[in-house]
Amino acid sequence: MIAHLKMFGVALKYVFQRPITVRWPEERRDYGDRMRGFIVNDRGKCISCQLCEAVCPAKAIKFHLEADGRRYPGIDWGRCILCGYCVDACPTGSLKYVNNTEIVWTDLNVYRKPAEMDPDDVAPLAGTKSLI
Structure with a gap:
């Protein structure tokens, strides 16, 4: 009986607070x-040193030979855990984060070859609204 009253008290406390969830895609969080x-x-800064592949704990980075005769990294987003070790290990700063966190793939083949990792392809979404 006392446990039921405690649960009712907790529920009553949260009835009058603002919801934590966001009405996506109308509202977006500012991270x-x-x-x-x-x-x-x-790719203009990449020296193909393969340090990013060596430090990746999830083994999500593999190098490919491109048309210009150099090897560039590709990322398997199905394996990537976004730990950032590859970005920290890059001596030239060619690997970097973008602010876009809302990318959706329509199939299960989420491996991106080096030619598909251009910074212009993952531009931040327009219309983001700060909730903080």
Whole structure:
């Protein structure tokens, strides 16, 4: 009986508070500048040192030979845990985060080759609204 009264008290306390959830996509959260979004590669800065592949704990990065004769990293988003070790290990800063955290894929093949990791392809969504 006392447990039921305690549960009722907790429920009554939260009835008068604002909901925590967001009505997405009408409203979007502002995660701030330090949010780790998706990772893109600036191929002009990449020196193909393969340090990002070596430090990846999830083994989500694999290098491919491209048309210009150099090897560039590709990321398997099905395996990536967004730990950021690859971005920290990159000596030239070619790997970087973008602010877009709302990317959706329509199939299960989520491996992105180096040619598909251009920074312009994952631009932030327009119409984001700060809830903080």
